Amino acid sequence: MSTYGGIDLGGTKIQAAIVDEDSNVLGSARRLTPTAGGPPDVAAEMETALRDAAMAAEVDAASLAGVGVGSPGTIADGNVRSARNLPDWQGTFPLAATLAHALGCPVKVGNDVQVATDAEFKLGAGRLYRSLLGVFWGTGVGGGLILDGKPWIGRGGAGEIGHVVVEIDGARCTCGRRGCMEAYAGRAAMELHVRQLHEQKGRKTELFKLMREQGRERLTSGVWARALERGDKLAVQTLDRAVGALGAGIASAINVLDVEGVIIGGGLGVRLGHPYAKRIAEAMQPHLFADERPPHVHVAALGDLGGAVGASLLIRDGA
Amino acid sequence: MSTYGGIDLGGTKIQAAIVDEDSNVLGSARRLTPTAGGPPDVAAEMETALRDAAMAAEVDAASLAGVGVGSPGTIADGNVRSARNLPDWQGTFPLAATLAHALGCPVKVGNDVQVATDAEFKLGAGRLYRSLLGVFWGTGVGGGLILDGKPWIGRGGAGEIGHVVVEIDGARCTCGRRGCMEAYAGRAAMELHVRQLHEQKGRKTELFKLMREQGRERLTSGVWARALERGDKLAVQTLDRAVGALGAGIASAINVLDVEGVIIGGGLGVRLGHPYAKRIAEAMQPHLFADERPPHVHVAALGDLGGAVGASLLIRDGA
Numbered sequence: 001m002s003t004y005g006g007i008d009l010g011g012t013k014i015q016a017a018i019v020d021e022d023s024n025v026l027g028s029a030r031r032l033t034p035t036a037g038g039p040p041d042v043a044a045e046m047e048t049a050l051r052d053a054a055m056a057a058e059v060d061a062a063s064l065a066g067v068g069v070g071s072p073g074t075i076a077d078g079n080v081r082s083a084r085n086l087p088d089w090q091g092t093f094p095l096a097a098t099l100a101h102a103l104g105c106p107v108k109v110g111n112d113v114q115v116a117t118d119a120e121f122k123l124g125a126g127r128l129y130r131s132l133l134g135v136f137w138g139t140g141v142g143g144g145l146i147l148d149g150k151p152w153i154g155r156g157g158a159g160e161i162g163h164v165v166v167e168i169d170g171a172r173c174t175c176g177r178r179g180c181m182e183a184y185a186g187r188a189a190m191e192l193h194v195r196q197l198h199e200q201k202g203r204k205t206e207l208f209k210l211m212r213e214q215g216r217e218r219l220t221s222g223v224w225a226r227a228l229e230r231g232d233k234l235a236v237q238t239l240d241r242a243v244g245a246l247g248a249g250i251a252s253a254i255n256v257l258d259v260e261g262v263i264i265g266g267g268l269g270v271r272l273g274h275p276y277a278k279r280i281a282e283a284m285q286p287h288l289f290a291d292e293r294p295p296h297v298h299v300a301a302l303g304d305l306g307g308a309v310g311a312s313l314l315i316r317d318g319a
Numbered sequence: 320m321s322t323y324g325g326i327d328l329g330g331t332k333i334q335a336a337i338v339d340e341d342s343n344v345l346g347s348a349r350r351l352t353p354t355a356g357g358p359p360d361v362a363a364e365m366e367t368a369l370r371d372a373a374m375a376a377e378v379d380a381a382s383l384a385g386v387g388v389g390s391p392g393t394i395a396d397g398n399v400r401s402a403r404n405l406p407d408w409q410g411t412f413p414l415a416a417t418l419a420h421a422l423g424c425p426v427k428v429g430n431d432v433q434v435a436t437d438a439e440f441k442l443g444a445g446r447l448y449r450s451l452l453g454v455f456w457g458t459g460v461g462g463g464l465i466l467d468g469k470p471w472i473g474r475g476g477a478g479e480i481g482h483v484v485v486e487i488d489g490a491r492c493t494c495g496r497r498g499c500m501e502a503y504a505g506r507a508a509m510e511l512h513v514r515q516l517h518e519q520k521g522r523k524t525e526l527f528k529l530m531r532e533q534g535r536e537r538l539t540s541g542v543w544a545r546a547l548e549r550g551d552k553l554a555v556q557t558l559d560r561a562v563g564a565l566g567a568g569i570a571s572a573i574n575v576l577d578v579e580g581v582i583i584g585g586g587l588g589v590r591l592g593h594p595y596a597k598r599i600a601e602a603m604q605p606h607l608f609a610d611e612r613p614p615h616v617h618v619a620a621l622g623d624l625g626g627a628v629g630a631s632l633l634i635r636d637g638a
Contacts, residue, residue, distance in 0.1 A: 131473065143575065147466065154450065154577025155612070163608040164571040166487055168563060177606060179567070244487060248498070252483040252568075253575050256462065258473025287496060289482040293474070 003059050004315045005067035005105075007046050008112065008307030009033070011085030011139070014042075016049035017308035018057035018064070021316065023123055027057025028305055033086065039093035042086055047102045062104035068314030069107060070115035070307050071095065076156065078109050085139070108314040112307060113159060114151055116300070117144025119310025120263045122317075124301035131259040134300070135161055135250060136266035138221070140174070141182045147259070162186060164249040181249030185242035187268055191219045194238055205234035221271035228272075243276065247283020255289045265300030273299050322378050323634045324386035324424075326365050327431065327626030328352070330404030330458065333361075335368035336627035337376035337383070340635065342442055346376025347624055352405065358412035361405055366421045381423035387633030388426060389434035389626050390414060395475065397428050404458070427633040431626060432478060433470055435619070436463025438629025439582045441636075443620035450578040453619075454480055454569060455585035457540070459493065460501045466578070481505060483568040500568030504561040506587055510538045513557055524553035540590035547591075562595065566602020574608045584619030592618050 001021055008015040010033060017028040029052030034041045046069070054061045061067075073083030078096025083089040100107040110118075117134030120126040126134070126146065134144040143161030145152040152158055162182035163175060170179030174188050183189050197203040210230075211223045227235035250262060264277045281297040288294050302309065320340055327334040329352060336347040348371030353360045365388070373380045380386075392402030397415025402408040419426040429437075436453030439445040445453070445465065453463040462480030464471040471477055481501035482494060489498030493507050502508050516522040529549075530542045546554035569581060583596045600616040607613050621628065 145575070147471065152466065152576070155579060155609075156577070157609040158575060158577035160574040160577075160608040163574045163606070164483075165485055165567040165606050168485055168567050175608065177608075179606075248484040248487050249571075252571055255479040255482045256464070256477060256572050256575065257471075258475065258477035258479075260474060287482075287484050287498075289479040289494065289496075290474075290476040 002065040002316075003057070003063070004312040005050050005053065005061070005064045006308040006310065006312030007050055007067060007069045008115075008311055009042070009046060009069060009071045009086070010112070010307070011072065014046055014049045015305060015308045016046070016053040017305050017312065018053050018059060019309055019312045023309055023312065023316075025305060025309065026059070027053045027055070028308065029053040029056060036087055038088040039080070039086070039095070040098070042089070043093075043095060043098045043102070046099060050103060064103075064105045066106035066108065066315035067099065067103060068115070068311035069095065069099065069109045070112035070311040071109050072112050074156065075109050075111050078107070080109060106315065110311065110314050111144075111153070113142035114144040114153060115310040115314065116265060116307050117146060117159075117263070118151055118313055119302055119306050120265065120300050121146045122313060123309065124306065125263050125298040126261055129259070129261040129296075131257075132261040132263055133161070133250070133253055133257065133259050133295075134263045134265060135246070135269065137185060137246065137264060137269035138266035139188050140186045141246070142266070143253070145257070145259075147257075161249060161253055164252050166245050166248045166252075181245045184245035185249075187219065187221070187224070190224075190238050190242060194219070194234055197234060203234050206230060206232045207235055221267040224268065225271050243279050243283050246280050247285075248287050250280065251284040251287035254284065254295055255287070258290065260295055262295050262297045263300050264297065265306075270300055321384040321635075322376070322382070323631040324369050324372065324380070324383045325627040325629065325631030326369055326386060326388045327434075327630055328361070328365060328388060328390045328405075329431070329626070330391065333365050333368045334624060334627045335365070335372040336624050336631065337372045337378060338628055338631045342628050342631065342635075344624060344628065345378070346372045346374070347627065348372040348375060355406055357407040358399070358405070358414070359417070361408070362412075362414060362417045362421070365418060369422060383422075383424045385425035385427065385634035386418065386422060387434070387630035388414065388418065388428045389431035389630040390428050391431050393475065394428050394430050397426070399428060425634065429630065429633050430463075430472070432461035433463040433472060434629040434633065435584060435626050436465060436478075436582070437470055437632055438621055438625050439584065439619050440465045441632060442628065443625065444582045444617040445580055448578070448580040448615075450576075451580035451582055452480070452569070452572055452576065452578050453582045453584060454565070454588065456504065456565065456583060456588035457585035458507050459505045460565070461585070462572070464576070464578075466576075480568060480572055483571050485564050485567045485571075500564045503564035504568075506538065506540070506543070509543075509557050509561060513538070513553055516553060522553050525549060525551045526554055540586040543587065544590050562598050562602050565599050566604075567606050569599065570603040570606035573603065573614055574606070577609065579614055581614050581616045582619050583616065584625075589619055
């Protein structure tokens with residue numbers, strides 16, 4: 001029986017897991033993503049995380065059938081280019097080759113969002129479907145596609161659901177463009193929006209107080225969830241606006257693709273959970289062309305280790 | 320060597336062709352689509368058109384390997400449901416069975432826009448690509464997809480590019496929803512828009528005068544083209560708005576799908592031709608996430624008989 005490694009490389013943390021052929025987790029570990037240095041330093045932390053997970057699973061890294069990696073940025077042949085949220089990673093770095101050399105086993109690198117979509121399709125909330133759209137609602141809004149049982153990546157850049165236009169000449173997006181869905185729904189954009197209204201227009205909100213109380217420097221999913229629980233008016237309005245944008249943008253993708261299922265994941269998606277998945281489905285409804293048979297909308301079912309477990313499928317399934 | 324029939328069932332005309340195995344046209348015919356009656360009357364005209372084409376090709380309809388039909392509406396198992404632009408066709412009609420019985424050969428029915436996309440992929444402007452989006456810019460804006468060499472229809476309703484949202488709570492679409500791309504770019508919506516501005520707000524335009532001069536009751540593609548040539552200000556502004564919507568909506572689809580090519584067809588698309596395909600490509604550019612490698616944008620290459628020839632591929636290629 002083979003064992004596999006999986007690493008989820010995020011902007012905040014690196015998560016590693018060792019799994020068996022049925023994707024049962026035999027051991028796991030996490031490290032903080034370095035905020036300084038460069039790609040080699042990040043790769044070194046990834047190696048450590050994987051070795052820690054292997055130690056927990058009582059296997060030798062070199063004995064693994066291979067290690068799969070879910071990474072941000074543009075991926076081609078194991079090389080990772082312009083991974084925006086990672087330190088000094090504008091250029092191209094041979095991540096697969098570096099890790100394979102360090103660990104002594106084969107390494108494959110895939111796009112983090114596509115890996116997570118694939119994991120939900122094979123093991124999670126998308127198990128019932130042949131075709132689905134994964135929407136990862138967090139700092140940004142990423143997307144992944146499974147069409148007829150297989151990942152669809154187009155020319156390598158498919159799934160950018162966050163940059164579907166919901167308003168021509170609309171709000172400025174963190175990508176520099178205007179009117180993208182992410183400009184209304186991404187956590188980074190929402191934070192900019194409420195900060196402006198709070199600091200420049202004097203709109204009242206408890207968001208920043210809650211942030212400080214929780215010892216955070218950003219409006220995390222937890223901070224948003226707390227503010228919503230308390231009925232903070234600015235938080236509620238900003239989330240309404242986000243849900244409206246998600247509804248229009250996801251419905252647009254469904255009108256073009258007509259897939260069976262939509263999986264809502266990501267930090268905000270998972271944290272806000274079923275009530276918000278339901279709200280997003282309701283916000284999609286007025287924009288769906290085939291509104292008599294909307295797609296099924298679910299929250300991502302795999303937990304914190306979903307990304308790492310999903311990455312291991314790159315090896316197990318040779319995708 | 321087998322011969323095939325193809326019928327393009329449009330809201331205005333029925334076009335039929337007889338082709339050989341290489342899709343060379345051996346004979347063709349056209350009839351006006353009945354504006355009264357019901358599905359059986361339309362089927363009877365389709366039979367006549369196909370028989371006329373067969374006569375021109377000097378073949379017997381019953382000797383054809385089969386006849387393919389591109390039809391509006393929702394298609395399932397040869398039945399056509401709610402074909403909006405055809406007379407009294409709200410319910411379901413067994414079009415394939417009716418024609419097969421009348422003609423004495425096998426008949427397959429496909430979605431008109433998907434058939435036209437497939438034809439451009441196999442024989443026309445999409446020949447160079449494995450994956451493409453067909454955008455049929457006419458009365459409405461329809462879309463068809465080829466992904467990795469095969470038509471993608473989702474659960475049967477994919478390709479509704481016209482109903483991608485470009486403006487939340489935006490202009491009212493002829494489908495009843497708000498902010499759809501078609502609400503800005505479809506010929507029917509553009510006509511409503513200029514009629515309102517002309518009749519209710521007193522905006523000057525030569526569009527309706529040109530329409531009458533050309534003996535038309537609608538602002539046809541030809542009327543629009545003529546008004547643009549003359550620099551009619553309202554026509555120019557309305558087309559600018561349409562091109563802006565097409566740019567945003569098509570770019571949204573590309574951000575999700577990342578296909579190689581976009582084919583602009585349809586009455587307006589073909590009539591306005593290359594200069595407008597170029598303008599649409601330019602309008603897409605600010606919304607493309609991977610803006611360093613935009614998809615190729617072409618005008619549909621198959622002429623007036625493209626739909627009928629494309630429909631014949633339903634039989635030849637068993638699709």
